[in-house]
Amino acid sequence: MQKNFQPLKISILKISDTRTEETDTAGQMLKEMIVNDGHIFVEKRIVADCKYKIRAAISTWAAEENVQVALTTGGTGLTGRDCTPEAITLLFDKEIIGFGEIFRVKSFEHIGMSTIQSRAVAGIINGMYVFCLPGSKGACKDGWNLIRQQLDPRLTHCNLVDLIPRLKEK
Template identity: 60%
Template sequence: MNQNESLLPLKIAVLTVSDTRTEADDKSGKILVDNLTATGHLLAEKTIVPDNIYQIRAVISRWVADESVQVILTTGGTGVTGRDATPEAIKPLLDKEIEGFGEIFRMISYQEIKTSTIQSRTLAGVANGTYIFCLPGSSGACQTGWSIIKDQLDSRHRPCNLAQLIPRLTEN
């Protein structure tokens, strides 16, 4: 990391997917907001939607169409129950999937929760020049996910980072 450079702050939106959480008890969403702002990034918007493919897709589509939103972080809905629908909602919107994110997440998570990590359908990708990272709903998983994402969203991180690619994401 080049400490002589300034961080290029990114505008990041946070979506909590849950049938039961409210702003008052959304610990995972708060962790993501606290981490991104502590790092120097800007919160574009934060909202909560139920585990419903179409409500998830509506919010994500709106943010993906908003040129000022550069990154979207979601928490919740990545498990295997009938109500977990975040990957199904988001995958059709992606132009490219970033497979390595889920692989790294599960590798790190394995150190903490062993084989229970196979239940995580964490994913990441790019849609209309916007990065999207889908994390599980637990606060621990959000901390693990942020530990991976933070360096890649830091324009000073070397040898490379996702932040520096933002201007090129919509090239043909």
């Protein structure tokens, strides 16, 4: 049975103390890939590496229910400033454990054992999918190429789009 494409409303949160709209090439590339794949780009925000600012931005999108998918980029490394997983996972209603696992497998193809430094995670917050990607263009490209397969029911029979109406079931 052929399924129809359903464009999803997607936002991007760049986590960085140094990037600006002009210098965030990874975020710009993500936006272009989202639009090129037929989805609706809602907005992009840039926040500092601060778990409270990260949580506030993601919580706003989840509470307003205007965003179906949020992509974060940056802050998933191991330095003292990297706090995206700590900020976001606390908000998860459910974690999508397989995403981080498969992301690291894919990343291994390009960067070898350095992939152990990636703390990419994903989950669901109030019916909104959240995918936390590293900040590099290569990582964002790899991440989107994995995510996009689950956001287009024409590409796989078992996908995240089909689950959207059921995410808030009690």
